[in-house]
Amino acid sequence: MDICRGRVLSLELQVEAECFREGPKQVSRLYFQVMSKATSPSRKSAPPRQDVVRAEKLQAGYGGQGVCGVVSFSLHAAQALALVGPNGAGKSTVVKTVVGQLEAVSGSTLINGAKVDDRTLDFRREVAVVFDDDAFFPALTVEEHLAIVSAGHGVEDVEETIAAELEFFGLSALGKSRPYNLSSGQRRRMLLASAFVRPRSLLVLDEPEQRLDTAMRHRLATRLRAEVDAGLALLLVTHDPDFLATVATKALFIADTIHTMTPTQAATAIASENPHAD
Amino acid sequence: MSMKISERFSAKDIRQYTFRAGLSRTEGGLMELVSEVYTSILGALTLLTMAGALIVALRHSLGVGDESALLASAISPGFHSVTLLQASATVLLTLAAALLSVEMTMGPVAMTLPQTAWWLGLPVRRRGFIQPGFLKSLIWPSAAALAVVLPMALGMEVNPTPGRLALSVLCGLGLAWLLYGIASWCQITDSGAWLKKTMGAITLIAPLTLVATALFNNVAGGGAITAANTAWMEYLPTSWPLLVADGATWPLLLVALALGLLVLVFLNLERISTGQLKSSAAAGAYAASSLLSMDATELSRSLGGETSAGTSRIRLPLIFKRGTAFSRSVKTLISTHATMALRSPATLLRVLVLAAIPASLASVEFLGNAILIAVALYLCAHFAATTLGATARFSAGNPAVDMLMPLPAKTVRLVHYAVPAAVMTLWAPVCFGLLLALGVGSPSLLVLAVLAGPGLGAATLRAAFRPTPDWNMPAVASPTGPIPMGAIKAFLIGPDLTLIVLLPVLIALIAGGVPAIAFPIQLTLTFLAYKWGTHVRKPKSAKDGGLFGIPAAPVQK
The missing domain is CATH 1.10.357 (Tetracycline Repressor; domain 2)
Structure with a gap:
């Protein structure tokens, strides 16, 4: 680790010299290079584990008051659990409680066998979460935001990884743009891309289909399904029956009472609630 | 999903990258910012100079007195003012309550919303992200203590000595650090909601006691509140810097207490939850925007942590x-x-x-x-x-x-x-x-x-x-970023x-x-x-009236 740190510092000095020579506009490109160069022998992603998430009699809510029924479920590697239900049923509250962003009213959640605590390194290394939070560094570009995530997680090929994800999400031409210059849908794509430029064994997505066009939804759903088949554990909230049918391997209908459903049943339930959904 | 992983970067590397990448596209420095308001500043100075000249001329023509307007008292002779001691103690109490209330809402360990969103999920040691905010935030209570206690100590003492003033300021710093430490500990342990509410109430009520006392004194005659009646206020902990200015040394215990608490907080910094840091960042962003709007309600709501508009x-x-x-x-x-x-x-x-x-x-x-x-x-x-x-x-x-x-x-x-x-x-x-x-x-x-x-x-x-x-x-470079x-x-x-x-x-x-x-x-x-x-700037493409360029709907009776 010390050797690597020393290498990073010497490369930082190199960047400053290069910046001086090439001008400030080159700094982000050079930083990309540095972050890519400063590598040590690679560590492979952890192999798929069983029981990635286990929620036991979990009551989610605010100020000690539950917002929906008590939830119990387990999610293994290579499984995708979709939480469905009407607006305001408490789906997002459940997901935020599962990943420790909200305190549970009662019950418990284990992730990879450990109590949920986002202060631990293991949690942050394994769990990728995308909520609909539009908070960006106003002076940084799309590429630079993704570089923070990718390099922070120790990805070796930062530039290549980011380029691939920008292409997948249709943002290749916008990598040098600043987030607040993007459309709402493009910012949503950027947030989703941030979960894919880093390693993950559990991916948590809150209504990933929101603000995406139909083609992008379809591509994202297909990719998520492929990743689940390859061992990813996926927990998502969705209102889109097609998205759900493509991605999910099981579903929970969240309301005052909780129902376990097959993806087909859940997709039908959503479609009947929302006949105009595209 | 399977990607090659190497040694991760430290929090410091990531902080530096974020800072430098942001600065890399700036064009110009702080002088650019100053120059953009040059005409406004020049206009305000001209206005104030003209007003000053007008005041001198008016005072002369109205014959209101020979003294300079700078020294002129607006109070009528014979008015029973509130004593300086009561005023100082009240101001110190108000400021201390406000400081604690603000610190408990905005942190005091502060990060920005983008920092919490893009940094806290990274698998690096969180202390590197949290500690700079903790140390930087200490500057504000320290500066506030210096700005408030020094002039008060100068006003309280008949013949102030540099040593006595320094001790008084040190006691003020101790008080500010103690409040900062309390707020930090509440943030770490996610507690102290009642304390924040109490401090908010004191901030609102305490200043009104001054005008109430003055109005009472001017109608009470012999029963007016005197300096002897308000001497007890000097013994409120928030007034201890005034006691030090008066010659006491025991209130300096505050400094030791504050340092002990700060060390305890420093050792426990990594216990602060991500949720706490995010809510503090949201409160900070809200307060910053309300400060820009100079809206007392928004500012008060943001600093007081109110979440709703009432019931x-x-x-x-x-x-x-x-x-x-x-x-x-x-x-x-x-x-x-x-x-x-x-x-x-x-x-x-x-x-x-x-x-x-x-x-x-x-x-x-x-x-x-x-x-x-x-x-x-x-x-x-x-x-x-x-x-x-x-x-x-x-x-x-x-x-x-x-x-x-x-x-x-x-x-x-x-x-x-x-x-x-x-x-x-x-x-x-x-x-x-x-x-x-x-x-x-x-x-x-x-x-x-x-x-x-x-x-x-x-x-x-x-x-x-x-x-x-x-x-x-193009953004402008500043020591705190673009x-x-x-x-x-x-x-x-x-x-x-x-x-x-x-x-x-x-x-x-x-x-x-x-x-x-x-x-x-x-x-x-x-x-x-x-x-x-009430002037509405029309968009260039819509000079034909209507709301935001959209023609008004036909009016039907």
Whole structure:
């Protein structure tokens, strides 16, 4: 680790010299290079584990008051659990409680066998979460935001990884743009891309289909399904029956009472609630 | 999903990358920011110089006294002021409560929203992200202690020695650090909600005790509150720096206590949850935006951690059946704005408290200086005016709301003007009436202030509809990172109109008399402010009227 740190510092000095020579506009490109160069022998992603998430009699809510029924479920590697239900049923509250962003009213959640605590390194290394939070560094570009995530997680090929994800999400031409210059849908794509430029064994997505066009939804759903088949554990909230049918391997209908459903049943339930959904 | 992983970067590397990448595209330095407001600063200086010359000429022609306006007291002779000790103790108590309340809301360990969103999920040691915020945030209470305790210690001591002053300031620093430590510990342990509420109440009530005491003293005669009656206030922990200035050394125990607590906090920094850091960051962003808008309600709400607009169920009629479609729409909008104002009684209370602040200042022994009162008046008038601009600011941020009514943009803007103008016209007699009760000013000054009231309503609109800083323009480098062009300029839009509208009143207050010419001048300025504040800038592509370029819907009876 010390050797690597020393290498990073010497490369930082190199960047400053290069910046001086090439001008400030080159700094982000050079930083990309540095972050890519400063590598040590690679560590492979952890192999798929069983029981990635286990929620036991979990009551989610605010100020000690539950917002929906008590939830119990387990999610293994290579499984995708979709939480469905009407607006305001408490789906997002459940997901935020599962990943420790909200305190549970009662019950418990284990992730990879450990109590949920986002202060631990293991949690942050394994769990990728995308909520609909539009908070960006106003002076940084799309590429630079993704570089923070990718390099922070120790990805070796930062530039290549980011380029691939920008292409997948249709943002290749916008990598040098600043987030607040993007459309709402493009910012949503950027947030989703941030979960894919880093390693993950559990991916948590809150209504990933929101603000995406139909083609992008379809591509994202297909990719998520492929990743689940390859061992990813996926927990998502969705209102889109097609998205759900493509991605999910099981579903929970969240309301005052909780129902376990097959993806087909859940997709039908959503479609009947929302006949105009595209 | 399978990607090659290598040694991760430290939090420091990531912080530096974020900072430098942001700066890499900046064009220009702080002088660029200063230069963009050069004409505004020059204009304000010219205005103040002219006002100064006018004050000197007026004082001479009115024959109000030979002393310089800088030293002139606005208090009538024989007025029973509040003692300096009571005032100092009250101010220290208020500031300490405000400091603790603010720190508990905004952190005190502070990060920005993007930092919490993009940094805290990284698998690196979190101390590297949290610790800089903790250490930087210590600067603010330290600076506040220095700025408050030093002049007070100088005022309390007859012959202050440098050593005694230094000890007094050290005690003040100890007090500020102790409060900071308490707030930090509450953040780490996610506790202390009751403490924050108590501090918020003290902040609101304590300043009013000064004006209440002064009013009481001037009618109580022999039963007036004397220095002996208020001596106990010196022993409040918040007044201990004053005791040190008086010669005591035992209050310096505060310093040791504070340092011990800070060490404990430092060792436990990594215990702060991500949720806590995110909520502090959200509160910080909210406070920063409300500071930019100079809205006392938003600022107070953001610093006090209020999350809702209250539970009031007041509902005025919103549907009108008589009149034309145009008049019905206007009535609905006015009724909506009035309902929003009435549903937040705390807002109206704050406006009222702001009306009493200049009188509180005037009531303190040695602080009845006309210029000091004029500065306080200006600030309070602007804060009160912007406090009433919540509805207008909401519409500025969400223009679609105003488009719901089939009214042209100009009419909608005039409707936004109604409530602030009416309330500020009522605010002026309350504020100047209290001053008059303390012997400051005259009935004619009060009338002049009432004439300025509608102009203050226009300043509310100018501040509410100010353009936002533009991140699309090249940013400017600063020690804290990039700053968008127009940031300082945007801050000055609103306060400038308040100053212009209030100028005749402030000049008359400092000069000590109101010449007859002041009334037509005030009326003219108020009218110009009204035209300025309610002016709607049309988009270049839509010069043909209508709301935001959309032609007004045909009016049907």
